[in-house]
Amino acid sequence: MHLSRRFVIVFVGFFASLALLRSAIAAQAYVIIDSKTGYILEEQEARKKLQVGSLTKVATASVVLDWVEQKSGNLDQPVTIPQEAFAGTMENNIGFQPGDSITLRDLLYAALVQSDNIAAYTLANNVGSQLGSLVPAEAGSKLTPADTFVAQMNALAKQLKMERTRFVNPHGIDKNVRPMPYSTAEDMARLTRYAMNKASFRFYVSQKSRQISFNRGGQRLNYVLRNTNELLGKMDIDGVKTGRTSRAGDCLILSANREPELVKQGQMVTVFQRHLIVVLLGSTNRFGEGTALVSRGWQLYDQWAASGRFADPKKLL
Numbered sequence: 657m658h659l660s661r662r663f664v665i666v667f668v669g670f671f672a673s674l675a676l677l678r679s680a681i682a683a684q685a686y687v688i689i690d691s692k693t694g695y696i697l698e699e700q701e702a703r704k705k706l707q708v709g710s711l712t713k714v715a716t717a718s719v720v721l722d723w724v725e726q727k728s729g730n731l732d733q734p735v736t737i738p739q740e741a742f743a744g745t746m747e748n749n750i751g752f753q754p755g756d757s758i759t760l761r762d763l764l765y766a767a768l769v770q771s772d773n774i775a776a777y778t779l780a781n782n783v784g785s786q787l788g789s790l791v792p793a794e795a796g797s798k799l800t801p802a803d804t805f806v807a808q809m810n811a812l813a814k815q816l817k818m819e820r821t822r823f824v825n826p827h828g829i830d831k832n833v834r835p836m837p838y839s840t841a842e843d844m845a846r847l848t849r850y851a852m853n854k855a856s857f858r859f860y861v862s863q864k865s866r867q868i869s870f871n872r873g874g875q876r877l878n879y880v881l882r883n884t885n886e887l888l889g890k891m892d893i894d895g896v897k898t899g900r901t902s903r904a905g906d907c908l909i910l911s912a913n914r915e916p917e918l919v920k921q922g923q924m925v926t927v928f929q930r931h932l933i934v935v936l937l938g939s940t941n942r943f944g945e946g947t948a949l950v951s952r953g954w955q956l957y958d959q960w961a962a963s964g965r966f967a968d969p970k971k972l973l
Contacts, residue, residue: 684938
C-alpha cells in the first residue's frame, strides 16, 4: 500500500473514531480546553445556560482564596457553624451541628473534597462578614454576610467575562431557590482556569482524602473526607470538582496534566505545558463520559500541537 494512501486511511479513521466518540456523549453540554492558552479543542452546547450544582463551589473557594491573598485573610481562624447553614442544604454527611467550631481551612477541604454544603455556607457567612465593606450595598438594602459573599462571586464572574453565569448561593443548591442559578460549560472552564492558577486551590482539589477536625462542646471530633471525584489520580487527572442536583444532573470538571513537552529549534528549547480542562454538564454518567472526553482531549491536543498550536482567537476563552 502506498504511504500516502495509508496516511489517508489512518487520518480518516482517526476522525471517524472521534465522531463515534462524540455521538456517545449524552451530556447536555461539554467543553475541552487547553488550560495554558484557553484554546477550545472541542465543545458541545458550551454556551447553553444550565444548572451546575456543586461546581459552584469552585467560585466559592476562589473568592475565599482571593480574600486570603489580597486582604491577608487567615484560614486558620476558628469559626462557628451557624444555624442558617443548615437551611435547605439537603444533606449532612459529615454530621456538623450548629455551634461547632472549625477552621476556615478545614471548611475549604470539606467544601472542595467532599462537596459539603454546610461548609460552603459557613465559609460564605464568615468571609462575607469580612468582605462587607468591599461590596457596596444598594440604597435601602440589607445584605446578609452570605449575600455579600455571593455578590463577590458574581463580581468575580464578571471580571472573568463569565457573561452567562448567575450565582445565588455559595453551594449551588437549586431547589426552592429564586432566582435560579445558572452557568455554562464555557463559563465554568473560564472559572476553573482562574482557580487552577492558584497553587493552594490545586492542592485542595488534588486530595483523595483528608482528615479534618472540629470542636463540639469542648470535645475534639475528627472526620476523614473522601473525594467525590472518582477519576482523581487516573489518566493524569489531578482535580477538580463534582456537582449534582436533580435539575443539573451529574456535572463534572476535570483537570488533566502531562509532563511538559520540550521542542528543540536549533539551540533554543521551548517548553510547552500540557494541561487540559474538561467541563461536563447534565450527564447521567459523568465519570464514564469524563473518561471519554479526557481521552479525546489528549487526541485533539496532540493533533493541535503537531499542526503548530495555532490558536484561533475566536476559539479562545
